[in-house]
Amino acid sequence: MKKTILALIIVSIAACNMNYEKTPSGLVYKIFRGKDTAKVRPGEYAKFNMAYILADRDSVYTSTYGNFPAYSQIDTGKRVQYSFMEILPMMHEGDSAEVSISIDTLKNIGILPGYNSTFVKGQVIKCKVQILKLFKNEQDMIADYQKSLDVEKDKEIKSIEDYMAKHNLKGIKTKNGAFVVIENPGDESMKADSGKVATVMYKGYLASNGKVFDTNMDSSKGHTEPIQVQVGSRGSIQGFSECLPYFGKGGKGKFLIPAMLGYGPQSPGPDIPPYSNLIFDIQVTDVANAPQQQRMPQMPPSDSSH
Numbered sequence: 001m002k003k004t005i006l007a008l009i010i011v012s013i014a015a016c017n018m019n020y021e022k023t024p025s026g027l028v029y030k031i032f033r034g035k036d037t038a039k040v041r042p043g044e045y046a047k048f049n050m051a052y053i054l055a056d057r058d059s060v061y062t063s064t065y066g067n068f069p070a071y072s073q074i075d076t077g078k079r080v081q082y083s084f085m086e087i088l089p090m091m092h093e094g095d096s097a098e099v100s101i102s103i104d105t106l107k108n109i110g111i112l113p114g115y116n117s118t119f120v121k122g123q124v125i126k127c128k129v130q131i132l133k134l135f136k137n138e139q140d141m142i143a144d145y146q147k148s149l150d151v152e153k154d155k156e157i158k159s160i161e162d163y164m165a166k167h168n169l170k171g172i173k174t175k176n177g178a179f180v181v182i183e184n185p186g187d188e189s190m191k192a193d194s195g196k197v198a199t200v201m202y203k204g205y206l207a208s209n210g211k212v213f214d215t216n217m218d219s220s221k222g223h224t225e226p227i228q229v230q231v232g233s234r235g236s237i238q239g240f241s242e243c244l245p246y247f248g249k250g251g252k253g254k255f256l257i258p259a260m261l262g263y264g265p266q267s268p269g270p271d272i273p274p275y276s277n278l279i280f281d282i283q284v285t286d287v288a289n290a291p292q293q294q295r296m297p298q299m300p301p302s303d304s305s306h
Contacts, residue, residue: 020100025081027099034094038134042076042089045141047133047148050084053126054118055100061118061125067275068152068265069132071145082109084127096130149260153177156258160277163207164256171256172246178239179256186251190287192244194232199286200244201226206272207256207279213271217281230290237262240280251284 020030040046048070051063064070072085080086084099091097103119106112115121135141157177164171164179171179192198203215214221229236231244239257247253257278265274272278 020098023081023086025086026105027082027084027086027101029084029087029097029099031087031091031095031097034092034096034131037093040074040088040091040093040131040134042074045071045073045135045138046088046131047071047135047141047144048088048129048131050127050129053128055124055126056120062265062267062274064265068260069148071141073138082106082111084129088129088131091131093131093134096128099127099129101125101127153258153260156260156275156277160207160256160258163277163279169254169256171254174239174242176238176242176261177258178242178261180243180246181254181256182246182251183254184250184252185246186248186284187287188248190249192231192247192251192284192287194245195290196231197288197290198229198231198244198247198284199226199288200229201283201285203281205279207277211271213269217283226285237278239278243280244284247282247284249284249287251282253282255280255282 020028022028049064050070051065052061053059054061074088075085076089082101082105084097084101087097087099101124103112103115103123103125104121106119107115107121112119119125133144135144160179163169164181169181171181173179201217203212203217205212212220216224216227218224229240229244232241237257239261240255242261243255243257255278257280259275259277262276262278263272263274267274
């Protein structure tokens with residue numbers, strides 16, 4: 001599915017690589033008109049799909065196509081200059097557009113702090129955007145956002161249920177849709193309840209292909225020390241916090257976490273793409289009371305490069 005979306009985006013850009021216009025900030029763009037519908041107006045709200053393609057390698061950096069759409073208020077201020085948001089007020093509901101963004105310009109105007117292996121000097125980012133729906137007020141946008149969120153959550157939960165059926169796993173569903181497979185519940189008198197500190201060994205991998213993005217169960221990711229997690233704190237992804245209380249000291253099992261209870265549309269590191277359903281093999285080696293005023297490190301780490 002992702003490869004099909006990428007191919008369609010690239011073909012569309014390649015076929016229409018002429019007659020581009022330029023905004024006052026220097027952004028190169030082309031708008032493709034849909035049906036004669038409502039015009040985008042500053043101050044209103046839009047629901048849209050967008051994708052960033054690294055032109056030098058024809059790879060999608062991030063995309064909402066086929067996933068959860070983006071929502072934003074239409075802005076004409078300086079903060080949207082030299083981004084695809086700059087051309088939204090020129091569009092109508094149903095229109096699509098293609099934008100060419102210079103990495104050098106992003107660096108020169110301070111949006112990009114410096115070049116790196118992803119954003120290379122002299123290269124271009126291609127952006128595709130399509131206006132799906134307009135809203136006159138925030139309340140209508142929020143209502144539609146919630147509907148889209150429910151659809152995305154249902155899709156992700158179904159994907160995890162299919163994974164569990166394929167691998168003959170029996171799990172307990174948490175209140176928001178993560179799943180817990182209990183191999184050993186651990187000590188019931190030392191549960192990892194909210195506010196407790198759980199010491200955890202883990203291996204995290206992608207449900208889509210089994211690729212391990214981080215672990216402290218062996219030295220493959222450069223660290224083997226246990227991680228301490230304050231249960232229910234903001235220092236861990238929502239799905240992880242929801243699953244931990246099913247275990248006590250000595251507990252062992254799996255967490256199966258839908259993307260929207262993990263990192264959602266964000267990519268916290270090169271090994272976790274946006275909208276990734278995550279699986280963790282875990283062992284709870286200890287449970288203790290949290291010291292007052294103690295700040296706990298994030299769990300799982302957002303970057304597996306350490």
